[in-house]
Amino acid sequence: MAHIAILSLPEAGHINPTLPIARELVARGHRVSCPAAPSVADRIRETGAEVLRYEPRPSEPIVIDGMEAAARATLALLQDLEHVLPQIEARYAGDRPDLIVNDWLAWAGPMLAAKWGVPRIQSWSAHAASEGYDFGRFVVAMFEASPIKTQFDDLLATVLDKHGIPPLELHDFYRPAEFNLVYQPRSFHVHNDTFDDRYAFVGPTRPSDPRGWTPPGRPLVYVSLGTIISDPAFFRACIQAFTGRHYRVVLSVGPDIDPTAFEPLPAxxxxxxxxxxxxxxAHTDVFVTHAGMNSAMEALAAAVPMVAVPTTPEQRTTADRITQLGLGRSLAPAEATPDRLRDAVRELLDDAATKQRLRAMRRDVRDAGGAPRAADAIEARLPPR
Known part of the structure; x- marks a missing residue:
């Protein structure tokens, strides 16, 4: 069978959609290899895929709270790549894959595919690029106004030259590949009438499973900003908003915050x-979320209304779509006061029309096909052997 390389970033929102696909491909008899940092190696290994371990560049997380922070985060992405690309290429020495599937921010994918002349599929854990939605244009414009543009351009040229990779520009990393996997139903995606048969809208690949967790009670409000954003003040606002209410509340505060720092907590x-x-x-009645794509899709798979509190441009796009389609509410971070959070949750708990729209969207999610359809699309694009 074929050798398929899956390249992603080690963050949950990027790697989570690919794990069920890796498991499905392995079950079909394919060999799947995944370059990985130690932090996610065990999760990949559980799928049956082969882990090609690399050591990441030591770095501090960047809070994206403005355009300049977004530019610095993009430069950091390239600096990370400069560090790990020699390791990844060495792991594939004499053992090149038949096809590469790469996350949209795993730039080693387009670089190595161009160098090796192997086909590539882009994995969109965010909104996919098309003629109608070009996030790359925003990134390029952001760098035009940034004082670190020259530093980025010089480093990109150095990486390409050092590894013998054909010329690539920043915008190229945000363009669609010859084929693209999108982890949304088409009905949710922005500008969904601008996509052609180069895209498979497979929806979320991790279905909700009520057997995996026992709720403390219902109704249940679940609060999470994902695994990257650390904002203790936001969680304190949620505690103030929801203390003593008739519903139960579960806060997932992320790996960088000590949950005991909020004690004593109300009952x-x-x-x-x-x-x-x-x-x-699967047990949640309202989800207060940063509107990361992975989180939003998992909420739609369970038909859960959302209070979106986005902090990045991509999250704001998702939050806008949630409100446009009547699937929840959206608050800017500065608007997420205890009173506004409490009101938004109360409205959604009692909103029958929103729940009806969510049930329709859940049908679209299920019809999208998930990991099996993604695996079908990958197999259809394997080169003949």
Missing amino acids: NIEAHHQVPQPAVL
Whole structure:
């Protein structure tokens, strides 16, 4: 069978959609290899895929709270790549894959595919690029106004030259590949009339499973900003908003915040580093979320209304779509006061029309096909052997 390389970033929102696909491809008899940082190696290994371990560049997380921070985060992405690309290429020495599937921010994918002349599929854990939605144009414009543009351009030229990779520009990393996997139903995606048969809208690949977690009670409000954003003040606002309410509240505060820092907590609220999100969402009545794509899709798979509190441009696009389609509410971070959070949750708990629209969207999610359809699309594009 074929050798398929899956390249992603080690963050949950990027790697989570690919794990069920890796498992499905392995079950079909394919060999799947995944370059990986130690932090995610065990999760990949559980799928049956082969882990090609690399050591990541030591770095501090960047809070994206403005255009300049977004530019610095993009430069950091290239600096990370400069560090790990020699390791990844060495792992594939004499053992090149037949096809590469890469996350849209795993730039080693387009670089190595161009160098090796192997086909590539882009994995969109965010909104996919098309003629109608070009996030890359925004990134390029952002760098035009940034004082670190020259530093980025010089480093990109150095990486390409050092590894013998054909010329690539920043915008190229945000353009669609010859084929693209999108982890949304088409009905949710922005500008969904601008996509052609180069795209498979497979929806979320991790279905909700109520058997994986026991809720503390119902109704249940689940609060999470994902695994990257650390904002203790936001969680304190949620505690103030929801203390003593008739519903139970589960806070997933992320790996960088100590849940005990919020103690003593009221009887109806509990805090954890992380929880099994798809299982929690299967029991959730309202989800307060940063509107990361992975989280939003898992909520739609469980038909859970959302209070979106986005902090990045991509999250704001998702939050806008949630409100446009009547699937929840959206608050800017500065608007997420205890009173506004409490009101938004109360409205959604009692909103029958929103729940009806969510049930229709859940049908679209299920019809999209998930990991099996993604695996079908990958197999259809394997080169003949």
